Amino acid sequence: MKNEVIGALSISNELINRYPWLPSLKTIYKDIGEKPPTEFISEIFSNNNSFQIANRVLKIFEAAFNNMEEISDYTIDNLNVHVYLLLKIILYALNNKVITNRAANLYSKNAYNDMERENSISNIYDICHDLDLKINFYDPPEPFGLKIIKDNREKLKANFSIHYIDYLKLASNLRDEYRKLTNNTLINGHVFVQNKTLIRLIQEYVRNKLLSEETDDKASLKSFIKEASKIQGFKVLYDKIFSLWEKRKEEFDFTFKLDIGSKEKMVLLLPPCVIEILKKAEEGQNLVHHERLYIVWLLLALEYPVEYVVNIFSTLPDFDREKTTYQVEYAKRKNYTPYQCSTLKSLGLCMADKYKDELCLTGYGSQDPSERKKLKHPLGYVRIKKYRSDRGEEYQKYLAKRELEESEKPNE
């Protein structure tokens, strides 16, 4: 039976304490939500639990800087809301992409683990409802397929199906093959999802929510830090986290200096799909499986040394030098061919539009747009860029001439 109204329409306090990133936080903890951040900080550090809250926030950062998979001693109680809000404030104050990414990855993984341990499936429904996700809940679970291996027949069933727009919005950054819409069961606008998949999608929501703390408004940030630093407890916590980062940062530093420039300014020759992944790595954003494979295969194909490639991954939240080195060396021995453009497009890794890259978008060869050849492979991009760069000035003249001719060309 399909049931769309199971669970209370308003979410319980207990669930908000456990998952403080839920939108209902603002209504349930209205008193906190409406306070200016500095007033909230001031209150936190003047109450009896301030040490405990600050310590729990500090532990999140420690775990994030140490590539931990879970936050140790993570406690679910009524302080959790304060911990979450203080975490967000600190992330805003630090305004460092690498730190934010690491903390967001860890905190969202922690949320995933908590949800996975949920005993009540209706809680998952309530979470989805609170997130305003359009979902169908089935009790008993709805069959949507079958698995037969030898004599073993197993019915595939799901408790949930999620509207495809919500699915795409949440899954669009998860570029694994099994999350592609094509490889899932889509019926009447809803994608059947196993509980784990649904929870993974919610994890992505949590991650994005923390990432949204980044700001470009440096003036407001500066004035906020100045004001907040007047609160002693906050200043101590902020300084502690900052100094922790300063120590750990050195470990990632060589990656920032990497710049890919030492190898004949190769960065200027790389296609936007590669630049995008390198940027993400530089910012400490998590790279999905296909992004990792692609960057390794491509850089190895361009004869980058193994150590160089390994260093790219050193800012990633789950970096393990030994494992990564083994995997990159293995890839080098296997001599894999990097993905071609059509595969990159399908995986959502093509960045031609985002970077408005002329070579990717318009191709190469003839002056006549209808006869220009389309790029099929990123290695072709590097080859052409290298060719053009070698021709240097001569090519610039050619481009200028072409531009002039194009502008004079009549309309078809």
Place this chain on the structure above:
Amino acid sequence: MSDITYLKRLFQAYYQEEQKTFPQVSSFNLREFGFIPWEKKVYMKRHVKFEHPKELSDYLLRDTPRHLYSSGSVYLVPDAREMENKNYQGCDLIIDIDVDHFYTPCKEKHDLWYCKECDAEGTGMPEKCPECKKSKFSKLNWVCDDCLNIAKNEIKKLIYNFLIPDFGISEEDMRIAFSGHRGYHLKVESEELRILNSDERREIVDYLTGDNISFDLLGLIDKTGVIHGLLKENLGWSQKIMRKVEELLHKPKTEIEKMLLDENQFGFKQNYATSFLNYKDDFLELITKGERNVWAIEGFGLTMWKKFLKEIVKQVGIELDEPVSIDIHRLIRYPGSLHGKTGFKVQEISLKELEDFNPLDEVNEKLDPIVFTSKKNLTRKLEITENTIPMTKIKGVEYGPYSKGEIIDVPHHIAVFLLCKEVAKSI
């Protein structure tokens, strides 16, 4: 009077006559408009906005473009020259099915190509010149009932096999239009879809085409030399594929063999085709009964099965022009406008009307895209300027084929078509 002036005046007269009933797209004042004028040396004019339909109508009467387009996107500042300044608000989902982009057997009869490199010529749609292997072509694409029927079948498949059952999109949200040349457009106008970005739209496109489907994830695996296949009990693409396989296996052996050997379809070598046919009945029984799931055909490993399934997916999936659906800043032909390369109207049709709609011989006058039919049976004398013109069948009457230099006297609507195609001149 030059032919261009003549055509422009005809288009102007059409827009004059239609101004009171000219269609109005939703969110009219938030759309970007684009035009291609008749003058050869002018590019498309974009970044135009109109507050009211009357302004568009006045423009059409004053400037009378050859082609008229509007954006699938809505913007707060549609006339800003830079995309980032337009204040993008969202984009409808647009699906363009145009036989220009895929193979149809009728192209072997009416699509002509000429190699600029080696002067070879022929019919069909080769990617490279069969003589010199270069791809510098000059092409003359034609239109016939067959290719328009194929395009119509694709749009029906899209609606009835995907948009309604899988995406749950309602009929009221769909706007269907004959493109005025060789295909159909379908626009899904719904607020919830407008928020999708290009990456998310690509996912929808992949779903509709079956591109980059993973047979492994759908269940095709090799377990110690035993191949386990897909199941029709698995809803979604698995079921679509298996239904198509069943349909294929129910065909007569000779027909299946022809399809298996056809380079444009499965492209099997004879020994694989023979092996497949030998086991055809067993395979059909296996997938019909659904008790076991072992796909055993002599000589068929994972690679051959994937090759087989790939063609099945191609037949199930929709032949659509992918960039149109993915690019959120595309302009599409405005409904009710005239296609400047045919003189046919971009005709909107409802889902109910689609089944019987026949663009080249439409009986319902209100839906007829051929708007320049002379009520007084007027004709016009033309001289053919292209080497060869394929036969054209419009309103049940065949015209041509014609050769360069031939003088013809044809009904008004045929003359407009040939002049718009730029293969003839008035004399």
